[in-house]
Amino acid sequence: MAYSGEVSTTVFNAIKVVDHAFRRCRLPAQAITAEMQTYALESLYLFLSDLANVKTPSWCIEKVILPMYENQPVVTLPNGTVEVLNLNYRTLQPVTGSVVSTSTSYTVNFTTQTTVDTIGIEWAGNAVPLTFQVSTNGIVWVTVGTSSDTATAGEITWTDISGALAYQYFRITSASPILYTVITMGNLPQEIPLGQLNRDSYVNQSNKVFPGRPSNYYFQRDLPQPVVNLWPAPFSSAEQAQLILWRHRQIMDTQNLQQDVEIPQRWINAIVDGLAAAVASETPAVDMQLMAILAQKAAISLQRAWDGDNDGSPIQINPGIGVYTR
Known part of the structure; x- marks a missing residue:
């Protein structure tokens, strides 16, 4: 028996998801118009967005590094961002060396083998795409990371180097001029979890702009973007520290039928079933008796997908039972 030898390489983009959804509505290909494909794509967006109200899809957990600014809580x-899963306050051990800079590069010679885990840049102009490189001799360079953050003058961006190793030379390069005020390099990151406050606990703080090292936060689902309110408000040293956010984010938008849908292979059938139930309710040509069947099938498929969407780690339950004495 001959197998393909390939695993998870089949491309199942938005057009396939939409086409299969209509087929499950018992609609032939010649009956599907461009207008129907358009509202099916919109229904797919609504359906995927609504998944955030149920649970946290495992592939939508993301780490983000956020800067802090003095007296800005x-x-x-x-x-x-749907939810803050974890929020840590991280400090670094600064590393320094002799610097040689040009308009498009910033090279540091540490004189000894030194690890750079994180780079922070306070920009004097608009941020530009960056490439991070290391070298043992200052001649042959190896790229260890890139950055394409957006920022304006006065803002700070932080970038972690994944799997950083010790080298004598570290270089930041760009095809455009690097306009910066301060460049910070550090290693030995230390993280302290911040405690979460509810609205009442935060509102009842008598001085919300009291400066210090932030130890707590209140998460506010605001528009157009959610925010966290730090307490105490960051002091000056916090500008050399970072907020490490582990967040639950929305599934990426699918903007046209040629793009891939940001779902794992194990979820494809559930998404097709759910979309079929959604478009059936908006398509007059679909048999009304079929709608209940599609809805039931979608519920079963989604439940199966959610049941299998975990990291396999053991669950620890702490009931918080204390000693009772009279």
């Missing part, structure tokens, strides 16, 4: 979170 309100930190705006990235677009699509």
Whole structure:
């Protein structure tokens, strides 16, 4: 028996998801118009967005590094943030060396083998795409990371180097001029979890702009973007520290029928079933008796997908039972 030898390489983009959804509505290909494909794509967006109200899809857990600024307790979170899962205050051990810079590069010679885990840049102009490189001799360079963050003058961006190793030389390069005020490099990151406050606990703080090292936060689902309110408000040293956010974000938008849908292979059938039930309710040509069957099938498929969407780690339950004495 001959097998393909390939695993998870089949491309199942939005057009396939939409086409299969209509087929499950018992609609032939010649009956599907461009207008129907358009509202099916919109229904797919609504359906995927609504998944965030049920649970946290495992592939939508994301780490984000956020800067802090002195006396600014309100930190705006990235677009699509649904929930703050963890929020840590991280400090670094600064590393320094002799610097040689040009308009498009910044090279540091540490004189000894030194690890750089994180790079922070306070920009003097608009941020530009960056490439991070290391070298043992200052001649042959190896790329260890890139950055394409957006920022304006006065803002700070932080980038972690994944799997950082010790090298004598570290270089930041760009095809455009690097306009910066301060560049910070550090290692030995130390993280302290921040405690979460509810609205009443935060509102009842008598001085919400009291400066210090933030130890607590209140998460506010605001528009157009959610925010966290830090307490105490960041002091000056916090500008050399970072907020490490583990967030639940929305599933990526699918903007046209040629794009892939950001779902794992194990979820494809559930998404097709759910979309079929959604478009059936908006398509007059679909048999009304079929709608209940599609809805039931979608519920079963989604439940199966949710049941299998976990990391397999053991669950620890702490009931918080204390000693009772009279």
